[in-house]
Amino acid sequence: MKATISKSCMGDRNCNKLCPEVFEYNEDQLLSIVKFDEIPKHLEAVVRRAAAECGADAITIEE
Template sequence: MKVTVIEDKCCGFATCISVAPEVFDIDSDQIAVSLIDGDLPERLHACAREAAEACPTDAIVIEE
């Protein structure tokens, strides 16, 4: 599984960080970024999916 944040959609609400702080952070432009390049460890799959569902702007894309 890979996680991508669509920068144009992200408004910096930081919901993803609340749900999955091991996967997401906010950069200096107040846009969410994935902390993990490439495949996520399996132990983080559930929280990444939950963060994607919780994102109010649908800025998180999950690639299985």
């Protein structure tokens, strides 16, 4: 599974709080980034939850 974050990220850092192992806030770009190319299996569920909860609908999941 892959996850990407679009430029519509509003930087509220909700995903970072939910799963700091995967999501990191980039102070230069003012948006969150995904630390993995391929999401580790044991983190897939929480990444799906972050995508569902993202208020900007900025996280795209690719299976």
